[in-house]
Amino acid sequence: MATPLSVDWRNYSASSAVVLVSHSAAFHCVILFPRRAFADLVRPVESEDAALCSVNQARASALTRSSSSLASTRTILDGELNGIREAGTWKAERVIVSPQGPMIQVEGQTATILNFCANNYLGLSSHPAVIEAGKKALDTHGAGLSSVRFICGTQDIHKELEEKIARFHGREDTILYISCFDANAGIFEVLLSPEDAVISDELNHASIIDDLESHLKNSQNLRQRLIATDGVFSMDGNVAPLNEICALADKYNALVFIDECHATGFFGKTGRGTEEYWGLDGKVDIINSTLGKALGGAAGGYTTGPKQLIDLLRQRSRPYLFSNTLPPPVVACASKAFDLVMENPDLPKKVVSNTKRFRSRMTDAGFTVAGDPEHAICPVMLGDARLASQFADKMLELGIYVIGFSYPVVPKGKARIRVQISASHSEQEIDRAVDAFIKIGRELSVIA
Ligand SMILES: Cc1ncc(COP(=O)(O)O)c(C=O)c1O
Numbered sequence: 001m002a003t004p005l006s007v008d009w010r011n012y013s014a015s016s017a018v019v020l021v022s023h024s025a026a027f028h029c030v031i032l033f034p035r036r037a038f039a040d041l042v043r044p045v046e047s048e049d050a051a052l053c054s055v056n057q058a059r060a061s062a063l064t065r066s067s068s069s070l071a072s073t074r075t076i077l078d079g080e081l082n083g084i085r086e087a088g089t090w091k092a093e094r095v096i097v098s099p100q101g102p103m104i105q106v107e108g109q110t111a112t113i114l115n116f117c118a119n120n121y122l123g124l125s126s127h128p129a130v131i132e133a134g135k136k137a138l139d140t141h142g143a144g145l146s147s148v149r150f151i152c153g154t155q156d157i158h159k160e161l162e163e164k165i166a167r168f169h170g171r172e173d174t175i176l177y178i179s180c181f182d183a184n185a186g187i188f189e190v191l192l193s194p195e196d197a198v199i200s201d202e203l204n205h206a207s208i209i210d211d212l213e214s215h216l217k218n219s220q221n222l223r224q225r226l227i228a229t230d231g232v233f234s235m236d237g238n239v240a241p242l243n244e245i246c247a248l249a250d251k252y253n254a255l256v257f258i259d260e261c262h263a264t265g266f267f268g269k270t271g272r273g274t275e276e277y278w279g280l281d282g283k284v285d286i287i288n289s290t291l292g293k294a295l296g297g298a299a300g301g302y303t304t305g306p307k308q309l310i311d312l313l314r315q316r317s318r319p320y321l322f323s324n325t326l327p328p329p330v331v332a333c334a335s336k337a338f339d340l341v342m343e344n345p346d347l348p349k350k351v352v353s354n355t356k357r358f359r360s361r362m363t364d365a366g367f368t369v370a371g372d373p374e375h376a377i378c379p380v381m382l383g384d385a386r387l388a389s390q391f392a393d394k395m396l397e398l399g400i401y402v403i404g405f406s407y408p409v410v411p412k413g414k415a416r417i418r419v420q421i422s423a424s425h426s427e428q429e430i431d432r433a434v435d436a437f438i439k440i441g442r443e444l445s446v447i448a
Contacts, residue, residue: 007289009322022177090407094401100297102424104401113401114429115424116419117301120287121266121376122347123424124337125297134371137332145325149176150314153325156336161335165302168338169272170282173310175317178327180261180301183314187257187288188226190316195223199254201230201240209244217233217251225254231274232262235418237371237379242274246283257286262377265294271341271348277374291330296337329378350423351376354430361434366447376421379405380437381414382446388415391440398436 022126037273084090094109096414099349100120103112124130135159147153158176165174177183192198199215201357212227227249229240240258260273264287266275271294275284284339286309291300303313313320355376368381382388395402396416406415441447 011033024272031261038208040243047085065137065367074372077176082383101126102422102429106401111399113396114432116433117382117401117403119293119420120297120422121294121351121420122341123422124295124340127268127340129340130296130333130336132334133336134329141328144327147325148321148323149325150321151363155328157303157328157331157335158326164335164338166304168342169287169304171287171304172307174302174304174319175310175313177301178323178326179299180259180288182323183301183303184259186313186317186319187286190313191309192226196226197222198226198228198246200228209241209248212245213248216248218252220252225252226257227254228257230262231258231260232267232375234262235379235405237375239274239277239372239375240282242278246280255285256283257288259282260287260289261293264289265337265341266348266351269348270345296333298333300330300334301325347423351421354423354425355421357427357431358419358434362437363432364432365438365441367437367441370416377423378419379416381416382417383415385415387444388417391444392417393441394435398439400433400436
């Protein structure tokens with residue numbers, strides 16, 4: 001399976017240099033090295049002059065660049081592109097010409113398509129109240145701030161949303177980012193130093209807890225140990241064993257960080273996520289999540305946790321300091337989505353009942369569906385990469401939009417179709433998808 005933790009090594013290495021101490025086991029232990037040792041990787045953030053100077057140099061060289069240098073760059077890029085095509089890992093994009101929802105219109109298709117591959121778990125991406133809130137904010141707060149937060153980019157609605165998210169998670173404070181990718185990229189170099197370690201999962205297999213315990217034992221001399229995991233793994237629909245992770249964190253005095261992108265708003269009894277699912281409310285120290293999936297699906301991410309951490313992130317987190325403010329309509333859409341989740345505890349219940357219906361009918365038909373029985377990510381395991389892509393194409397011919405995932409996104413031989421269930425799917429739509437799976441599954445001899 002692909003590295004399940006989205007806060008992966010690329011993020012660490014982009015901002016603070018790291019070294020992998022152990023990668024033979026499920027949990028990785030990473031010691032952070034000082035950033036100044038890797039100064040050439042890091043843009044001099046305090047010096048606007050230096051940045052300006054490099055821009056001017058780039059402009060000058062663009063003007064004098066010979067056509068032959070561009071020609072050789074094109075050759076290099078063509079080589080890379082061909083390599084991707086030949087490896088069969090080219091990602092083509094289908095163009096949707098309608099709002100996101102259970103039924104969508106796709107360019108080139110006359111019929112509407114039943115959509116099972118969006119992260120629109122609660123169906124709020126085109127909910128009328130969410131759209132209305134976005135439109136209103138456009139009128140009252142404008143299209144955007146033309147600024148980062150700390151210069152002149154903080155509006156009342158940004159503060160209100162941060163407070164709302166902190167309340168939703170029962171945390172002290174929250175900081176908004178333009179994406180959860182940025183929230184993940186921003187946190188580690190602020191919180192951790194060379195005296196600390198981050199222990200992070202790569203494989204979610206049975207030995208996960210043994211590996212974690214041994215890393216915790218072996219790193220007791222360090223100042224802080226941060227256990228970092230996804231709450232729910234996006235390719236497998238597996239839930240992290242947070243109960244055991246938190247127990248070990250208590251035992252060895254470590255911190256716990258979770259990425260809740262595939263849990264916030266819809267997983268756990270009232271949508272509070274993986275902590276709630278395990279009955280561990282308040283046990284996790286730091287939560288990162290996205291506004292770009294269940295919560296309206298527009299964009300944005302956040303870190304929620306201890307006040308001092310949030311205060312320090314506002315001072316030091318580079319994606320926060322050097323990227324534009326979340327646009328007001330996006331803030332308003334997410335804020336309304338949180339209201340809807342808090343007012344309608346039935347929304348997460350609908351995700352679970354739809355999920356159970358899909359999973360049980362598929363299993364009865366003979367398919368292997370991986371992941372947690374209650375989680376809306378339902379990977380239909382097919383094994384072979386070509387079979388997965390052929391299967392998905394045939395599903396589209398029947399009007400069902402699903403995507404096949406294969407290596408390198410998931411391990412070799414573990415190709416699958418990842419079905420994502422939403423509260424906005426009707427039971428008839430779930431049944432239609434299952435019927436299509438059964439028809440094609442028989443045609444391709446996946447099931448009897
Ligand atoms: C587990 C996980 N973390 C982080 C992200 C990034 O979220 P965002 O789209 O808000 O940057 C994703 C998005 O796919 C994700 O699946």
